[in-house]
Amino acid sequence: MIKSQITVKLLLANSKPLLLRPLISGPASAAFHTGRALGYQKEVHEKWSKTLLETKPADDDGSLNAKIDDSRFVVSWDHPSATLQQLHQVSVAHHQPKTFSDRIANKVLLLIRSSFDLITGYHHPPKGKEDDPRYQMSERKWLERFVFLESIAGVPGMVGGMVRHLHSLRLMRRDKAWIETLLEEAYNERMHLLIFMKLSKPGVFMRLMLLGAQGVFFNLFFVSYLLFPRICHRFVGYLEEEAIVTYTRCIEDIEAGRLSDWKTRKAPQIAIDYYHLPTENQTMLDLVYYVRADEAKHREVNHTFGNLDQKFDRNPYALKVIDDKGTPQPSTDLSAPKPTGWERREIAA
Numbered sequence: 576m577i578k579s580q581i582t583v584k585l586l587l588a589n590s591k592p593l594l595l596r597p598l599i600s601g602p603a604s605a606a607f608h609t610g611r612a613l614g615y616q617k618e619v620h621e622k623w624s625k626t627l628l629e630t631k632p633a634d635d636d637g638s639l640n641a642k643i644d645d646s647r648f649v650v651s652w653d654h655p656s657a658t659l660q661q662l663h664q665v666s667v668a669h670h671q672p673k674t675f676s677d678r679i680a681n682k683v684l685l686l687i688r689s690s691f692d693l694i695t696g697y698h699h700p701p702k703g704k705e706d707d708p709r710y711q712m713s714e715r716k717w718l719e720r721f722v723f724l725e726s727i728a729g730v731p732g733m734v735g736g737m738v739r740h741l742h743s744l745r746l747m748r749r750d751k752a753w754i755e756t757l758l759e760e761a762y763n764e765r766m767h768l769l770i771f772m773k774l775s776k777p778g779v780f781m782r783l784m785l786l787g788a789q790g791v792f793f794n795l796f797f798v799s800y801l802l803f804p805r806i807c808h809r810f811v812g813y814l815e816e817e818a819i820v821t822y823t824r825c826i827e828d829i830e831a832g833r834l835s836d837w838k839t840r841k842a843p844q845i846a847i848d849y850y851h852l853p854t855e856n857q858t859m860l861d862l863v864y865y866v867r868a869d870e871a872k873h874r875e876v877n878h879t880f881g882n883l884d885q886k887f888d889r890n891p892y893a894l895k896v897i898d899d900k901g902t903p904q905p906s907t908d909l910s911a912p913k914p915t916g917w918e919r920r921e922i923a924a
């Protein structure tokens with residue numbers, strides 16, 4: 576029924592300029608190509624005084640103390656905008672496992688989460704015990720948790736995108752635009768990491784943990800994605816559910832005054848640029864709301880991908896659908912949220 580009501584317009588990003596390219600010549604062509612070049616090779620800075628040869632790696636090692644000019648940060652993937660109301664409406668949700676593979680994905684995730692909690696000394700407070708000192712989280716503890724979480728969360732999108740990219744090349748098959756969304760997710764998670772790295776400098780123990788965790792997780796996820804991509808997306812959906820629990824608790828801590836400084840402290844410049852934070856909403860609290868909303872989108876996208884046919888279904892987040900009747904459809908922003916994912920029967924073909 577949806578099929579007959581909806582005009583589907585499948586447009587891959589940038590397809591129009593590429594099609595128009597041979598038709599444009601002369602001055603228009605020069606302007607067109609300059610436009611393309613500016614779009615890809617972004618302006619980093621206007622004034623420069625030294626060449627790359629004269630720079631020292633120590634000036635910009637990506638660490639907390641690096642001498643980085645934040646005004647030179649360039650956003651590669653523009654972040655979709657969101658209203659305050661949409662950000663505040665994000666909430667904890669759980670996709671009820673329906674199949675045997677859902678239950679496996681859920682159990683594996685819970686096992687990983689409890690091991691992670693044990694290693695990092697995190698105890699989730701039972702209701703009413705949020706103020707109990709045994710469960711209190713300091714700023715340092717929150718940041719350590721975020722850094723660890725984000726460095727792991729950036730792996731699945733990259734692996735999924737890479738595997739699908741290789742499938743497309745090797746099997747000479749269209750990908751139906753899943754790769755773009757998966758790589759964008761990986762970029763978004765890495766942006767979370769870069770933002771929190773501005774506030775926390777991981778010690779040797781944390782760095783070793785990350786090294787080990789990435790080595791193990793990347794390889795396991797890679798093999799699993801080759802064999803069972805659908806279960807992997809469900810697993811990531813459950814992982815994102817836990818990320819939302821974490822950020823929701825952090826928001827509650829800030830608002831209850833247990834991390835009061837974050838109510839007023841300005842977010843790092845890199846976050847302001849990435850999210851285009853409005854002047855009146857640039858605090859750490861605002862930032863955590865934005866990050867949580869990103870995790871909610873990852874939760875939705877991965878649960879949706881976990882419902883789709885991995886080979887034949889289009890990615891509803893990358894291919895635009897124009898709906899004459901206004902039937903809600905998946906979107907990259909927060910305008911049509913579906914925390915536990917969209918079912919195949921709800922998505923226009």
Ligand SMILES: [Fe+2]
Nearest residue numbers: 725728764767
């Ligand atoms: Fe994240």
Ligand SMILES: [Fe+2]
Nearest residue numbers: 728815870873
């Ligand atoms: Fe995420």
